[in-house]
Amino acid sequence: xxxDTPKASKIPTGIHGIDDMLYGGLTEGTQTLLVGExxxxxxxxxxxxxxxxxxxxxxxxxxSIDESKESLLKNMKAVFPNxxxxxxxxxxGNLFVLxxxxxxxxxxxxxxxRFLVILxxxxxxxxxxxxxxxxxxxxxxxxxxxxxxxxxxxxxVDYLRSKGVTGIIISDTLSSEATxxxxxxxxxxxxxxxxxKKHGDADERTRYTISVAKLRYSQYKNIELQFDITPDxxxxxxxxxxxxx
Numbered sequence: 001x002x003x004d005t006p007k008a009s010k011i012p013t014g015i016h017g018i019d020d021m022l023y024g025g026l027t028e029g030t031q032t033l034l035v036g037e038x039x040x041x042x043x044x045x046x047x048x049x050x051x052x053x054x055x056x057x058x059x060x061x062x063x064s065i066d067e068s069k070e071s072l073l074k075n076m077k078a079v080f081p082n083x084x085x086x087x088x089x090x091x092x093g094n095l096f097v098l099x100x101x102x103x104x105x106x107x108x109x110x111x112x113x114r115f116l117v118i119l120x121x122x123x124x125x126x127x128x129x130x131x132x133x134x135x136x137x138x139x140x141x142x143x144x145x146x147x148x149x150x151x152x153x154x155x156x157v158d159y160l161r162s163k164g165v166t167g168i169i170i171s172d173t174l175s176s177e178a179t180x181x182x183x184x185x186x187x188x189x190x191x192x193x194x195x196x197k198k199h200g201d202a203d204e205r206t207r208y209t210i211s212v213a214k215l216r217y218s219q220y221k222n223i224e225l226q227f228d229i230t231p232d233x234x235x236x237x238x239x240x241x242x243x244x245x
Contacts, residue, residue, distance in 0.1 A: 011166045014052020017236030027217045031157045031167040036196030046132045048234045054095035059126040063098045065138045082232045093126045112152045135170035146183040191216040
């Protein structure tokens with residue numbers, strides 16, 4: 001008997017090896033926590049995903065909390081010089097980069113309500129189907145305590161889910177082996193958790209890897225992929241055994 005259950009749509013990353021690991025990408029409408037220590041290329045991976053989807057006509061919002069729009073786009077062009085359509089995608093609104101100062105101005109007393117208004121306006125700006133929030137660190141700084149921070153993150157995740165927007169939310173972690181976000185009581189609110197690591201020391205070339213810690217509503221390959229940062233974008237392949245931790 002044939003299975004007539006409709007398959008959930010996928011949001012591809014645009015990176016061949018990673019999409020293969022995810023069996024086509026992230027399930028549309030799910031919320032992903034993208035975690036790793038500082039310097040593990042979280043922002044670059046997110047920019048690659050944003051560019052790949054915006055290039056196909058899918059509207060993307062990139063909320064850059066950690067740096068200005070100008071700095072973010074400058075970094076993107078410097079690292080990925082062959083992403084030649086960046087300016088066109090931004091000017092057309094298909095890749096909508098939100099200025100960080102709208103978040104910096106938020107104070108603890110009304111952070112949750114005002115942040116949700118920011119998200120609503122950003123989604124309306126280009127009818128976004130994908131939103132990237134980079135990152136949770138500065139949101140935590142503007143809040144009084146971890147309980148308030150956890151509540152704010154839960155409301156953000158629930159809001160994006162209610163709008164059917166695929167969310168990718170970036171955060172630093174306490175260690176390369178952990179998915180624990182500083183100040184966040186529980187990561188169970190996220191549908192997916194993807195972890196990035198950096199390997200190597202001063203005497204050898206830096207290597208990056210990506211693995212899935214959790215993926216709801218979809219299959220995934222329980223492997224660790226090594227990836228390189230190239231002018232054409234991120235290139236992923238099966239990780240070699242014996243990578244240093």
